[in-house]
Amino acid sequence: MREIEAAKITELVERLCIEACYVLSRDIYTRLVERSNVEKSPLARQIIGTIIQNADIAKNEQCPMCQDTGMTVVFIEMGQDVHITGGFIEDAINQGVRQGYSKGYLRKSVVRDPIDRVNTTDNTPAIIHYEMVPGDRFHITVSPKGFGSENKSGLQMLTPSAGIAGIKKFVIDTIRHAGGNPCPPIIVGIGIGGTMERAAYLSKKALLRPVGSESHDPTIAQLERELLNEINKLGIGPCGFGGSTTALAVNILTNATHIAGLPIAVNIGCHATRHAEGDL
Secondary structure, eight states: OEEEEHHHHHHHHHHHHHHHHHOOOHHHHHHHHHHHHHOOOHHHHHHHHHHHHHHHHHHHHTOOSSSOOOEEEEEEEEETTEEEESSOHHHHHHHHHHHHHHHTTOOOOOBSOTTTOOBOSSOOSOEEEEEEESTTOEEEEEEEEOHHHHTTOEEEEEOGGGHHHHHHHHHHHHHHHHTTTTOSSEEEEEEEEEOHHHHHHHHHHHTTSOTTOOOSSHHHHHHHHHHHHHHHTTOOOGGGSOSSOSEEEEEEEEEEEOTTOEEEEEEEEOSSOOOEEEEO
């Protein structure tokens, strides 16, 4: 049994909150540079160049790359042989968010209740997802999720007869409806299978997969390529001003499901799609 102090979790979450909001991940940065070299629209190239410049300024001057520093979503991979000491894990995570958003001068965007809309003033509570794994691994990914993109996500319970054609239609319709609102060029996370809530979780988790990677399933990898091509043919372009770079990547995760169902969720990430990770 490996013991991890709750205070260490707080320290790590604090650092990751700031890092995720200040530093654009290398895979996204690299893809933006690649697209700036092949995009044919002069305006689209200029916008991508501005996004890259913004990312450079944020990293070099240690400031948020976007004013919407998101609702903090935390993914925990925790080995069954890990024991947390000195406090409750969720208290430790939320304290890390509280400290990170204060020390990093990050906007506090969370309200305590969807009806009364009173701000919690410290961006807590975080949304926390746990995945139990064998051994004593403890890995944290912090993903501050802005709501310009989150608000344009969608979920549908398709029937199995809809098949790949139905999946494609729902994804394309969702992206077309989103237009320029989620701050393209976007990353499209897709969850297929499981139940309603499982599909939604997978779509959010899919956004964490590195840009440029493909599914290990050849059929799904082909679907990712086809959807990326079709999305970029929509002509929405960077910030909605046209061009061939509407999406940087389409990432799909799947799950076993019921014989009567085909749940599908689309979670859109903006051009920042912030995330940072670390181990204890």
